[in-house]
Amino acid sequence: MKTHWAEMKSAATSIWDLHCHLSGVPGDTPEGRLGHLIAYADRMGVERLCVFMGMEWHYDPTPEAFRLENDDVLRALRHFPDRALGFVYLNPKFPQQCLDELNRCVRDGPMVGVKLWVAEHCDAASLDPLVDRARELRVPVFQHTWLKITGNLPGESTPQELAALAARHPQTTFICSHSGGDWEVGLCAIRPHRNVFADLGGGDPVAGMTEMAVRELGADRVLYGSDIGGRSFASQLAKVYGAKISEPSKRMILGGNLRRILEPVLRAKGVRF
Amino acid sequence: MNRRGFILAGCGTSLAALTVQPVVAANPLSTVARRLIDSNVSLFRWPLRRMPLDETPRLLSTLRDHQVAEAWAGSFEGLLHKAQGSVNSRLTDECRRRGGGILRPVGSINPRLPDWEYELRRCALEHRMPGIRLHPNYHGYGLEDPAFERLLRVASDLGLWVQLALAMEDERMMHPLMRVLPVDPTPLSTVLKVVPKCRLLLVNALRTLRAKPLLELLSTGQVWVEISMLEGIGGLGTLLSQVRNDRVLFGSHAPLFYFESALLKLQESELTQKQLDAIVSGNASSLVKTSPLKHRHGHQ
Numbered sequence: 001m002k003t004h005w006a007e008m009k010s011a012a013t014s015i016w017d018l019h020c021h022l023s024g025v026p027g028d029t030p031e032g033r034l035g036h037l038i039a040y041a042d043r044m045g046v047e048r049l050c051v052f053m054g055m056e057w058h059y060d061p062t063p064e065a066f067r068l069e070n071d072d073v074l075r076a077l078r079h080f081p082d083r084a085l086g087f088v089y090l091n092p093k094f095p096q097q098c099l100d101e102l103n104r105c106v107r108d109g110p111m112v113g114v115k116l117w118v119a120e121h122c123d124a125a126s127l128d129p130l131v132d133r134a135r136e137l138r139v140p141v142f143q144h145t146w147l148k149i150t151g152n153l154p155g156e157s158t159p160q161e162l163a164a165l166a167a168r169h170p171q172t173t174f175i176c177s178h179s180g181g182d183w184e185v186g187l188c189a190i191r192p193h194r195n196v197f198a199d200l201g202g203g204d205p206v207a208g209m210t211e212m213a214v215r216e217l218g219a220d221r222v223l224y225g226s227d228i229g230g231r232s233f234a235s236q237l238a239k240v241y242g243a244k245i246s247e248p249s250k251r252m253i254l255g256g257n258l259r260r261i262l263e264p265v266l267r268a269k270g271v272r273f
Numbered sequence: 274m275n276r277r278g279f280i281l282a283g284c285g286t287s288l289a290a291l292t293v294q295p296v297v298a299a300n301p302l303s304t305v306a307r308r309l310i311d312s313n314v315s316l317f318r319w320p321l322r323r324m325p326l327d328e329t330p331r332l333l334s335t336l337r338d339h340q341v342a343e344a345w346a347g348s349f350e351g352l353l354h355k356a357q358g359s360v361n362s363r364l365t366d367e368c369r370r371r372g373g374g375i376l377r378p379v380g381s382i383n384p385r386l387p388d389w390e391y392e393l394r395r396c397a398l399e400h401r402m403p404g405i406r407l408h409p410n411y412h413g414y415g416l417e418d419p420a421f422e423r424l425l426r427v428a429s430d431l432g433l434w435v436q437l438a439l440a441m442e443d444e445r446m447m448h449p450l451m452r453v454l455p456v457d458p459t460p461l462s463t464v465l466k467v468v469p470k471c472r473l474l475l476v477n478a479l480r481t482l483r484a485k486p487l488l489e490l491l492s493t494g495q496v497w498v499e500i501s502m503l504e505g506i507g508g509l510g511t512l513l514s515q516v517r518n519d520r521v522l523f524g525s526h527a528p529l530f531y532f533e534s535a536l537l538k539l540q541e542s543e544l545t546q547k548q549l550d551a552i553v554s555g556n557a558s559s560l561v562k563t564s565p566l567k568h569r570h571g572h573q
């Protein structure tokens with residue numbers, strides 16, 4: 001018996017994956033790779049995938065490079081409009097080009113969020129214009145964070161830096177990717193800021209992570225994401241399924257919270273969900 | 274319903290209900306569920322964090338919910354305690370008293386400690402353990418150390434299989450005072466050649482050991498690997514397209530990892546019935562049966 005997403009996509013229960021990539025996935029084209037991901041999503045009962053960054057990644061992309069990465073995602077989205085959503089990848093070192101790309105991909109295109117990776121520490125002032133614009137467009141800012149005892153990349157943000165940014169922009173919705181990596185520290189760093197959500201994805205399925213996130217932030221600030229293709233749906237869904245938390249909390253984490261965050265922009269774009 | 278259908282339907286049912294508690298037990302008992310063998314669990318306290326299942330009854334309850342018939346239990350105490358005799362006695366006692374007939378003790382041996390051979394014999398002859406677990410990175414030696422070869426030799430002579438843990442956790446998020454690099458498996462192929470009786474299960478290995486070095490080790494016929502740290506989209510299917518089907522065991526790394534992670538890997542990849550049977554228990558059984566002293570391997 002196969003798990004069919006269609007059988008379980010009732011609005012209240014369907015699983016939305018916040019954090020998916022086209023890298024680390026077989027396929028020669030963006031749509032080929034996304035189709036591959038969706039085939040596995042079907043097996044795991046995941047209805048929608050938020051996708052960001054292209055076939056080939058750049059730590060510190062030029063505007064041309066991030067536009068090309070976004071083109072990959074736009075192309076993939078066209079093939080699976082009912083299964084995937086896109087976040088626009090930007091490099092804050094290029095403020096004007098970021099605003100232009102936000103307009104191209106979000107205001108005038110189908111994308112519903114912003115993705116920032118490791119080009120610039122996220123407490124830098126250069127982020128302010130794009131964060132303001134994201135708020136105007138009513139989309140969340142998904143910021144990679146990882147607190148590494150092995151040493152961060154030159155532009156790689158910590159959850160503390162995201163907390164500083166969030167304090168400057170209390171009306172913008174932020175998502176703390178990987179819950180800061182070292183999540184016992186990261187969750188506490190973002191805890192005071194109600195406009196910051198925790199992404200569970202991308203780290204090992206260490207038991208207790210989700211319980212701590214729910215305990216410290218409340219289940220309404222915790223989001224399931226996988227970080228596929230680098231990870232598996234299995235290890236990341238297990239963080240929710242295996243957690244000793246209530247069933248309503250699991251439902252919020254697996255999709256309810258993300259739908260709540262994206263509802264304004266999805267409604268504005270006329271996306272049915 | 275066939276065995277494969279059992280697991281998938283089990284997960285499907287629970288996905289619809291948004292719970293995997295319990296994934297497999299949502300259905301009537303099946304042969305596959307009754308024979309699920311978890312090759313990698315640990316008892317007692319992780320030194321740096323409390324975890325939801327770090328009390329044996331809680332761990333046992335989750336294993337039972339998922340129809341685990343047998344789990345090979347090492348001890349977190351074995352990482353840092355110097356009194357390994359005490360560690361192994363306590364582990365054996367815990368498995369016997371609170372293991373519910375499911376937990377089988379896997380002893381910790383540190384060949385850098387004096388008279389470790391005595392402790393090894395104790396694991397085999399007194400505690401009647403089926404195998405031991407090694408943590409070279411926590412114990413401060415590399416696999417090129419002559420003590421490692423000697424340990425494999427004595428363990429094999431005693432009929433013990435050996436679990437070699439390459440890591441316990443992601444090195445990026447370790448405590449600053451307890452940074453432990455993964456074990457370098459490079460010397461293994463050479464060492465195994467001179468200890469042909471050795472049966473080695475690599476645990477927590479698949480984050481750092483992949484591709485050609487992994488394939489070469491598995492092709493020796495002396496090495497098995499478990500899936501707790503296997504990642505990537507459809508990772509298990511990909512792995513099985515590269516390696517012998519008889520080499521891969523189910524392992525959860527619970528309670529440090531959520532048990533469900535390993536279980537859901539069986540659903541994520543499309544596996545044949547034969548592959549599924551082999552992973553959930555067949556390969557673990559044959560690893561045990563390969564023992565020249567298998568008559569000693571009954572339950573405690």
Ligand SMILES: [Zn+2]
Nearest residue numbers: 019021202227
């Ligand atoms: Zn990612």
